[in-house]
Every structure is written in C-alpha cells, then in structure tokens.
Amino acid sequence: MKLAFNKILKEEIPQILPLIQQLMGNTFSDEILHRRFEEMFSQNYECFGIFFEQKLVGVFGMWFMTRHYAGRSCEPDHIYILEEYRSKGLGKKLFEFIYAYAAEKGCETSELNSYVSNYRSHKFYLNEGYEIKGYHFLKKL
Known part of the structure; x- marks a missing residue:
C-alpha cells in the first residue's frame, strides 16, 4: 500500500478545500474557509494530506497545545x-x-472532538483507546 501523509503548505490550501467542503457539507464558501485556514496556519496548527498511490484521498489537521489537565497535547x-x-x-x-508525529513533538496526550452523529468515528476512537471525557460546547458571538 503506497500511503503517505504529506504536510500541506499554506499556499496549497486550495488543494484541500474540496475535501473540507465534503466534510462540512458545503456550509461555508471557499473564500471563508481559505481565510480561516490561512489564520489557522499562523497558529499552533499543521495540516496534512492523505495520499494513496500519490492521489489525495483525505485531509487532517493537528493542533498542538499544553493543557493543565493533560500536559503537552496534540x-x-x-x-x-x-x-x-x-x-x-x-x-x-x-x-x-x-501518535508517532505527536511523540516527536513532545506530546504526552492526544484529544479530539467528534460530531455527535458520527457514530462510526466514535467506535473507531474508542477502539484507539480514547475515552469520552466531556461535551464540546459552541456559542456564536
């Protein structure tokens, strides 16, 4: 299996937007998403493409932070x-x-959010050893 996880650079944001649009059900325009990703790239964020036999088949990002309850986290x-x-x-x-990449960056833990209705991902994450610790709340300002 020719699988690669390649870092996406800021100037390559347009390459991942179709996948992000599919993930989000075309909730926002490409312009809004592009602007948001540009800002994300200026923070503790890294983006990667998932390439299978050199074809872009997926995307993901990673945030890095230190949490009082979890230490250095990805x-x-x-x-x-x-x-x-x-x-x-x-x-x-x-x-x-x-996990390997986060460990190289000194991370002690990994945490993530998953949409409530994404049951397949819940099963996957639980099988990966993640524990459900709480709820994610969002308020529009």
Whole structure:
C-alpha cells in the first residue's frame, strides 16, 4: 500500500478545500474557509494530506497545545477520508502516524472532538483507546 501523509503548505490550501467542503457539507464558501485556514496556519496548527498511490484521498489537521489537565497535547482535527477509501485500514495507519508525529513533538496526550452523529468515528476512537471525557460546547458571538 503506497500511503503517505504529506504536510500541506499554506499556499496549497486550495488543494484541500474540496475535501473540507465534503466534510462540512458545503456550509461555508471557499473564500471563508481559505481565510480561516490561512489564520489557522499562523497558529499552533499543521495540516496534512492523505495520499494513496500519490492521489489525495483525505485531509487532517493537528493542533498542538499544553493543557493543565493533560500536559503537552496534540488534537487531531477535521479528519476526512473519501468514502471509497474508508474501511481499508487507512484510519489505523493515519493514527499510527499521528501518535508517532505527536511523540516527536513532545506530546504526552492526544484529544479530539467528534460530531455527535458520527457514530462510526466514535467506535473507531474508542477502539484507539480514547475515552469520552466531556461535551464540546459552541456559542456564536
């Protein structure tokens, strides 16, 4: 299996927008998403493409922070793999990469959010050893 996780650079944001749009159900325009990703790149954020046989089949990001309750932590974010590439072991390989990469950056823990209705991801994350610790709240200002 020719699988690679390649860092996406700021100037490559347009390459990942179609996948982000699929993940989010085209909730925001490309312009808004592009602007938000540009700002994210200026923070403690890194973006990666998931390439299978040199074809972009997924995307994910990682946030790095220190939490008082968890120490140095990595938060995988907006993980998306095209439907036709799911259930083929890519997720398992992806998280092996995430854990190794986070450990290289001195992380002690990994935490993430998952949409309430995304039951398949819940099962996957629980099988990966994640524990449900709370709820994620969002308020528009």
